[in-house]
Amino acid sequence: MSSRRDFLRVAVAGVAGLALGGVAGYYARQDEVDRLKGKVEELLGRVGIELEEDFNLFNWTWYANLELIEEWASENNINLQIDHYESNDELVSELELGARQYDVVVPSASYIPTLIERGILQPIDLDKIPNADNIPESFMGREWDPDNEYTLIYSYGTTAIAYNEEKLDEEITSWGDIFDVENPDSIIRRHSGRVTMLPESIEVMDAAAIYLGYPIDTTDENQLEDIANLLIAQKDHLYGYVGTEEYMEELPRGSLFYISQSWNGDIAGVIWDSSEREVKMSILNPHVKYVIPEEGAVAWFDNFAIPANAENIENAHAFINWFLDPVISAIHTMTVKYPFPAGIKYVPEIIRNDQTIFIPESLYDKLYWTILTPELESLWQQYWQRVQTA
Amino acid sequence: MAEGADSVVSLEGLIGRLRRSRRLKLILFLSPGLTVLIIFFFSPFIFSLLFSLGMFTKTVVDGVSRWVFIPYPELEYYSSFLTSKSTLNSVFQSIYYASVTTLGTLLLSFPMAYYMALKMDRGTKNIALFLIFLPFWINFLIRVYAIKFIIHPDGPLSFLLVSIGVLDEGLRILGTDIAVLITMVYSYMIFMLLPVYGVMEKLNREYIEAAYTLGATPLKTLLRVTIPIVKPGIIAGSLLVFIPAMGEFIIPIMVGGGRSYPIGRLIYDQFIRIGPPLGFAYGSAAAMVYIVLIVVSTYLYFRFVGGEVRLV
Numbered sequence: 001m002s003s004r005r006d007f008l009r010v011a012v013a014g015v016a017g018l019a020l021g022g023v024a025g026y027y028a029r030q031d032e033v034d035r036l037k038g039k040v041e042e043l044l045g046r047v048g049i050e051l052e053e054d055f056n057l058f059n060w061t062w063y064a065n066l067e068l069i070e071e072w073a074s075e076n077n078i079n080l081q082i083d084h085y086e087s088n089d090e091l092v093s094e095l096e097l098g099a100r101q102y103d104v105v106v107p108s109a110s111y112i113p114t115l116i117e118r119g120i121l122q123p124i125d126l127d128k129i130p131n132a133d134n135i136p137e138s139f140m141g142r143e144w145d146p147d148n149e150y151t152l153i154y155s156y157g158t159t160a161i162a163y164n165e166e167k168l169d170e171e172i173t174s175w176g177d178i179f180d181v182e183n184p185d186s187i188i189r190r191h192s193g194r195v196t197m198l199p200e201s202i203e204v205m206d207a208a209a210i211y212l213g214y215p216i217d218t219t220d221e222n223q224l225e226d227i228a229n230l231l232i233a234q235k236d237h238l239y240g241y242v243g244t245e246e247y248m249e250e251l252p253r254g255s256l257f258y259i260s261q262s263w264n265g266d267i268a269g270v271i272w273d274s275s276e277r278e279v280k281m282s283i284l285n286p287h288v289k290y291v292i293p294e295e296g297a298v299a300w301f302d303n304f305a306i307p308a309n310a311e312n313i314e315n316a317h318a319f320i321n322w323f324l325d326p327v328i329s330a331i332h333t334m335t336v337k338y339p340f341p342a343g344i345k346y347v348p349e350i351i352r353n354d355q356t357i358f359i360p361e362s363l364y365d366k367l368y369w370t371i372l373t374p375e376l377e378s379l380w381q382q383y384w385q386r387v388q389t390a
Numbered sequence: 391m392a393e394g395a396d397s398v399v400s401l402e403g404l405i406g407r408l409r410r411s412r413r414l415k416l417i418l419f420l421s422p423g424l425t426v427l428i429i430f431f432f433s434p435f436i437f438s439l440l441f442s443l444g445m446f447t448k449t450v451v452d453g454v455s456r457w458v459f460i461p462y463p464e465l466e467y468y469s470s471f472l473t474s475k476s477t478l479n480s481v482f483q484s485i486y487y488a489s490v491t492t493l494g495t496l497l498l499s500f501p502m503a504y505y506m507a508l509k510m511d512r513g514t515k516n517i518a519l520f521l522i523f524l525p526f527w528i529n530f531l532i533r534v535y536a537i538k539f540i541i542h543p544d545g546p547l548s549f550l551l552v553s554i555g556v557l558d559e560g561l562r563i564l565g566t567d568i569a570v571l572i573t574m575v576y577s578y579m580i581f582m583l584l585p586v587y588g589v590m591e592k593l594n595r596e597y598i599e600a601a602y603t604l605g606a607t608p609l610k611t612l613l614r615v616t617i618p619i620v621k622p623g624i625i626a627g628s629l630l631v632f633i634p635a636m637g638e639f640i641i642p643i644m645v646g647g648g649r650s651y652p653i654g655r656l657i658y659d660q661f662i663r664i665g666p667p668l669g670f671a672y673g674s675a676a677a678m679v680y681i682v683l684i685v686v687s688t689y690l691y692f693r694f695v696g697g698e699v700r701l702v
Contacts, residue, residue, distance in 0.1 A: 093665020119454035
């Protein structure tokens with residue numbers, strides 16, 4: 001883009017030169033010069049050329065086509081830096097510390113009210129994101145940010161159980177299959193050491209709460225005590241708390257572990273032949289399954305947000321706007337197999353019909369989500385701490 | 391050029407004074423190192439102390455989350471750390487990992503250092519030392535990944551053991567304490583080997599020969615002659631292994647399972663995953679307890695094992 005920018009610079013100089021009266025003793029009035037300058041400024045703004053040099057994206061592992069983002073950056077002459085995280089805990093901690101500066105982050109909805117309250121996010125200027133119109137109505141103005149003042153939907157999905165069916169004689173249908181450690185006939189007991197949970201406090205505790213039939217925003221200390229005790233007992237039979245990168249690699253082989261609490265799109269990325277850099281559209285691991293247990297599961301909604309300490313705000317808006325272009329969103333979905341709502345109409349039917357990627361409507365009433373308050377979060381963290389060190 | 395002459399004189403004077411003054415020399419030699427230590431050791435220490443007492447914390451001021459200083463110390467984080475049975479598990483696990491690692495590296499290093507120092511000629515010795523240093527040209531994380539690959543149930547070791555019929559299925563050590571300990575012993579071995587070898591190198595062979603001549607058995611020679619002489623090297627090596635092994639967190643994260651949660655990992659999680667303000671306060675309290683633990687165990691070690699420390 002530097003060539004276009006230079007071209008515009010030259011053009012500005014030419015126009016200004018004319019106005020200032022390079023020609024035959026004509027001297028422009030100051031207000032005329034200002035008007036022209038404004039016009040050029042407007043022009044630059046419209047073609048999106050007033051971009052900063054750097055852009056720092058902090059996103060989840062396996063959550064976009066990195067090749068495409070790199071192309072966008074190089075086309076716009078932007079120094080791109082992408083860092084990854086595997087849990088909201090990591091993201092919130094990094095933002096709260098503020099030592100590294102990011103321009104766009106992707107927090108989950110349940111954390112957003114806290115982030116806003118703590119002044120960690122800055123408002124998004126929707127005027128700079130005309131492509132926000134591509135987002136389906138049902139994803140706008142949701143309870144965590146009713147006026148979309150700070151966030152716009154990125155993607156959404158569920159947290160449930162994935163397993164390698166070659167390693168099991170039966171199907172997994174319930175959270176009890178990985179929580180009922182009292183019963184020696186349960187799947188987790190018969191496959192002890194072959195089960196993993198996510199490395200994210202809230203996800204793990206929510207799953208235990210759903211299994212126990214407690215609300216996933218409980219503040220009842222007895223219930224939290226039960227949740228912690230259950231997780232501590234389960235720990236003896238776990239391989240560990242394992243994130244995206246590791247379970248995406250191990251599940252299809254199933255030699256180290258083969259039952260994982262996981263995020264749907266990651267598993268779709270395992271089932272489909274996928275890479276973070278290419279659109280691939282064939283099934284690779286049909287023996288990996290993703291199930292929403294009969295007790296239900298957590299649904300989550302991840303969102304674009306701009307941290308308060310972001311330095312490249314124009315780039316942040318330009319990036320979000322670019323991402324929300326329906327074709328771009330569709331390419332991202334075809335790459336990493338997470339649904340990006342802005343592009344749904346361009347996604348091929350074969351992907352749209354995949355129930356691992358797009359949650360079937362019949363399951364909607366089995367899905368729960370919650371908004372964390374800072375009090376709730378710190379209370380839960382205390383119990384989670386006990387689970388970890390046990 | 392009166393000014394120039396003056397400055398030459400004063401420079402000479404300075405050098406002369408430096409020659410004469412021990413104190414000036416001391417300041418000149420110590421200050422660069424001290425500055426680094428003060429900046430990179432004492433300031434984080436003071437910050438951790440403030441975090442752990444809840445005196446430096448983050449709160450929302452005018453809608454923005456800011457760092458604030460509170461002049462009243464709180465002992466809440468220490469008491470919740472010290473009274474929780476589960477966090478003490480982490481402490482014991484660290485002590486366990488560090489002790490086994492120290493013992494393991496010693497058992498592996500001692501015969502190796504002995505052989506290298508006393509039985510090898512100069513050229514072979516240099517080759518051996520070169521081979522010992524060779525893996526350290528490779529990044530630490532890559533070496534840990536390599537171990538992970540080797541002991542993976544689909545990895546080469548399992549393949550070998552299954553194909554010769556020792557095992558029915560792949561090894562199941564990844565994600566257990568065994569994997570953590572193997573990796574730790576491997577990673578820390580050089581810190582034991584070098585100081586032990588360094589002292590062994592200076593061991594006068596004639597002492598051993600004298601012991602044999604005077605009728606001592608090989609075991610007795612080892613216990614009464616070799617080990618006492620090499621003791622400073624063993625002490626130095628043990629400290630170099632034990633102290634960092636106590637704080638180890640990367641290895642448990644990479645090859646340990648959910649049960650592998652030593653204090654280093656607890657502190658790491660508090661700082662990186664939980665983050666400020668709570669995680670910083672709690673993690674700092676844990677870090678302070680950890681420092682006290684290190685100081686006390688080092689003191690006890692000197693008290694009971696005794697001896698001077700000789701680093702190489």
